[in-house]
Amino acid sequence: MNDMTQTLETPVAGRERIGGVILDLQNISLRFGGVKALTDISFDVREHEIRSIIGPNGAGKSSMLNVINGVYHPQEGRILFRGALREKMEPQVAAAQGIARTFQNIALFKGMTVLDNIMTGRNLKMKCNLFQHALFWGAAQKEEIAHRIKVEEVIDFLEIQSIRNTPVGRLPYGLQKRVELGRALAAEPELLLLDEPMAGMNVEEKQDMCRFILDVNDEYGTTIVLIEHDMGVVMDISDRVVVLDYGKKIGDGAPDEVKNNPDVIAAYLGTSH
Amino acid sequence: MGFFLETFLGGLMTGLLYALIGLGFVLIFKASGVFNFAQGAMVLVAALAMARFSGWATEALGSMVLGNVLAFLMSVAFMIAVAIVIERLVLRHLVNQELTTLLMATLGITYVLDGLGQMVFGSSVYTIDVGMPKEPLFLFEGVFEGGMLINPDDLIAAGVAATLVATLALLFQYTKVGRALRAVADDHQAAQSVGIPLGRIWVVVWAVAGIVALVAGIVWGSKLGVQFSLSTVALRALPVVILGGLTSVPGAIIGGLIIGVGEKVSEVYLGPFVGGGIEVWFAYVLALVFLLFRPEGLFGEKHIDRV
Numbered sequence: 001m002n003d004m005t006q007t008l009e010t011p012v013a014g015r016e017r018i019g020g021v022i023l024d025l026q027n028i029s030l031r032f033g034g035v036k037a038l039t040d041i042s043f044d045v046r047e048h049e050i051r052s053i054i055g056p057n058g059a060g061k062s063s064m065l066n067v068i069n070g071v072y073h074p075q076e077g078r079i080l081f082r083g084a085l086r087e088k089m090e091p092q093v094a095a096a097q098g099i100a101r102t103f104q105n106i107a108l109f110k111g112m113t114v115l116d117n118i119m120t121g122r123n124l125k126m127k128c129n130l131f132q133h134a135l136f137w138g139a140a141q142k143e144e145i146a147h148r149i150k151v152e153e154v155i156d157f158l159e160i161q162s163i164r165n166t167p168v169g170r171l172p173y174g175l176q177k178r179v180e181l182g183r184a185l186a187a188e189p190e191l192l193l194l195d196e197p198m199a200g201m202n203v204e205e206k207q208d209m210c211r212f213i214l215d216v217n218d219e220y221g222t223t224i225v226l227i228e229h230d231m232g233v234v235m236d237i238s239d240r241v242v243v244l245d246y247g248k249k250i251g252d253g254a255p256d257e258v259k260n261n262p263d264v265i266a267a268y269l270g271t272s273h
Numbered sequence: 274m275g276f277f278l279e280t281f282l283g284g285l286m287t288g289l290l291y292a293l294i295g296l297g298f299v300l301i302f303k304a305s306g307v308f309n310f311a312q313g314a315m316v317l318v319a320a321l322a323m324a325r326f327s328g329w330a331t332e333a334l335g336s337m338v339l340g341n342v343l344a345f346l347m348s349v350a351f352m353i354a355v356a357i358v359i360e361r362l363v364l365r366h367l368v369n370q371e372l373t374t375l376l377m378a379t380l381g382i383t384y385v386l387d388g389l390g391q392m393v394f395g396s397s398v399y400t401i402d403v404g405m406p407k408e409p410l411f412l413f414e415g416v417f418e419g420g421m422l423i424n425p426d427d428l429i430a431a432g433v434a435a436t437l438v439a440t441l442a443l444l445f446q447y448t449k450v451g452r453a454l455r456a457v458a459d460d461h462q463a464a465q466s467v468g469i470p471l472g473r474i475w476v477v478v479w480a481v482a483g484i485v486a487l488v489a490g491i492v493w494g495s496k497l498g499v500q501f502s503l504s505t506v507a508l509r510a511l512p513v514v515i516l517g518g519l520t521s522v523p524g525a526i527i528g529g530l531i532i533g534v535g536e537k538v539s540e541v542y543l544g545p546f547v548g549g550g551i552e553v554w555f556a557y558v559l560a561l562v563f564l565l566f567r568p569e570g571l572f573g574e575k576h577i578d579r580v
C-alpha cells in the first residue's frame with residue numbers, strides 16, 4: 001500500500017479541515033444475553049474527520065456502528081449527536097438526522113437495478129406521498145427527475161455509469177460494495193458509517209474504494225467512521241483510530257500513536273488475520 | 274363463433290377476479306416477502322363490510338347510488354383501519370424476523386379476520402347490489418350469425434378492475450413509494466438504514482391490498498352473494514400467482530386471465546371428451562407444470578444463487 005501514501009495530503013494539512021465533536025459516545029455498554037459485545041466504551045468523532053475503528057474479529061466494531069445508527073440500543077451509556085443527547089431511536093430516525101451507512105455483509109436491494117438502489121438513498125429527501133403521486137402525476141414526476149439528477153452525479157462520481165440498469169444481484173462483489181456506497185452517498189449524509197467497505201476486494205478495487213472515501217471526505221466534507229481490517233489502508237487514510245478488543249477499548253489516537261501502543265501491538269497486531 | 278367468444282369472455286371475467294385476488298397476494302409478497310394467507314379472509318371481510326354498510330347507508334340516505342358510494346367509502350376506511358391494526362398488533366413486532374414467522378402470522382390473521390368479520394357483520398348470506406344493469410346485451414349481431422350475449426355488469430366490473438390494476442402498476446413501478454416498497458421486500462434492515470419507515474410502508478401495502486380485496490369482494494359478491502365461501506375463493510387464485518410469478522403485478526393479471534380463459538374454454542371444448550370437471554383442476558395442473566419447469570412463473574424474478 002506504499003503507493004497510497006504518496007497520493008495523500010500531508011497529515012498536517014489534513015488536520016486543519018477538522019472541526020468540533022459531532023458525535024460523542026460516552027460509556028457505551030451493549031450486551032446480548034450473556035455476551036458482552038461492548039463494555040464501557042467512550043470516544044468521539046469530529047466533524048470532517050476519517051475516524052477508523054479497528055480490532056480483531058468479534059471485537060465489537062460492527063456492534064458499535066449498529067449502536068451509532070440505532071440498530072442496537074446499548075444498555076448503558078449516552079450518545080450525543082451534534083451536542084444533543086440522543087434518545088433511544090430507530091435506524092430511520094438516524095437516517096433522517098443525516099447518518100448513512102453500508103453494511104459488512106452487503107445489504108443491497110438485490111432484485112432492483114443499480115439506479116433504483118441508489119434512488120432509495122434519496123427517499124428521505126423526496127416529499128411526494130402515494131396519494132400525491134396518484135393525483136398529481138406531473139408534479140411527482142418532476143420531483144423524481146430532480147432527484148434522478150443527483151443520483152446521476154453519484155453514479156458519475158463512483159464511475160458506475162455502465163451498470164446503471166443492471167440488477168445488483170448480478171454484479172460482482174466489488175461493484176456491489178461500490179453501489180452500496182453510492183446508495184449511502186445519495187442521501188448526502190453528514191456522517192457516513194462504513195463497515196469493512198474493502199473486505200474481500202483485490203488491490204486495485206481497494207485503491208479505487210480508498211480514493212472514493214478520500215474524495216467524499218475531501219469534496220463534501222463528510223465525516224466518516226470506517227471499520228477496516230487492512231492496516232495499511234487504515235494507517236494511510238485515518239485521522240484518528242479507535243482500537244477495540246473483546247468489546248473493550250484498548251487504544252485511541254492518531255495512526256502513529258496507535259501503531260506504537262504496546263497494548264494494541266499485543267492484542268491486535270500480534271494476532272494474525 | 275359467437276359461442277366461442279362468449280365462452281372466452283366469460284373466462285376473461287372469471288380470470289379478472291382471479292387476477293384481483295392474485296394482485297393482493299403479489300402486493301404483500303413484494304412488500305414483505307411473505308405469502309399472505311389472509312388475502313381470502315380480507316376479501317370476505319371487505320365484502321361483508323360493503324354488504325352491511327350498503328344496506329344501512331341505502332336505508333339512511335334513501336338513495337341506492339348515494340348509499341353505495343357512502344358504503345364504498347366506509348368500506349375503504351374500514352380496510353385501511355384493518356391494515357393499521359394489523360401493523361400495530363402483528364407486523365410491528367416481527368421486524369427482521371424469519372419469513373416463516375411472518376407466514377404463520379398471516380395464517381393467524383386469517384382466522385382472526387374470518388372470525389371477527391362474521392362476529393361483527395353477521396354470518397348469513399348477504400347480497401351486494403350496486404345497481405349495475407343486469408339486462409344482457411347482444412353484440413356483433415351484424416358481424417356474425419346470432420351475435421354474442423354479454424352481461425353489462427361484467428363489462429363494468431372489467432373496466433373497474435382494469436383501471437385499478439393499471440393505476441397500481443404505475444404507482445409501484447415508477448414512484449418513490451413503489452421503490453420503497455420493493456426495497457422493504459428485499460431487505461428490512463437496509464431499508465430502515467436509508468430512512469424508509471417499515472411500519473408506514475406496511476400500512477400502505479396492507480391498505481392497498483385491502484382495497485383490492487374490497488373490489489374483488491364487491492364484484493364477486495354481487496354475482497354470487499357474500500358468504501363464508503368467499504374466503505376460500507382465494508385458494509382458487511393461488512395457481513394464478515404461481516403462474517404469473519409472486520413478484521410481478523402484470524404477472525398476476527395475465528396469470529389470472531390465462532387461467533380464467535383456459536379453464537372455461539377447456540371445460541367447454543375438451544370437457545365432453547373426458548367427462549367434464551376440467552374447470553375444477555385445470556388451474557392446479559397448470560400451476561404444477563409451471564412449478565416443475567419454470568418455478569419463478571412467467572414474470573417473476575429468477576433467483577440466481579452465487580456459488
Ligand SMILES: Nc1ncnc2c1ncn2[C@@H]1O[C@H](COP(=O)(O)OP(=O)(O)O)[C@@H](O)[C@H]1O
Nearest residue numbers: 032035037055056057058059060061062063064
Ligand atoms: N445481534 C446479535 N446477537 C447476539 N450477539 C451478537 C449480535 N451482534 C453481535 N453479537 C456479538 O457481539 C460480539 C461482537 O460482534 P461484532 O460487533 O460483529 O464484531 P466485529 O464487527 O468487531 O467483528 C460478537 O461476540 C458477536 O457474536
Ligand SMILES: [Mg+2]
Nearest residue numbers: 061062063104
Ligand atoms: Mg464486523
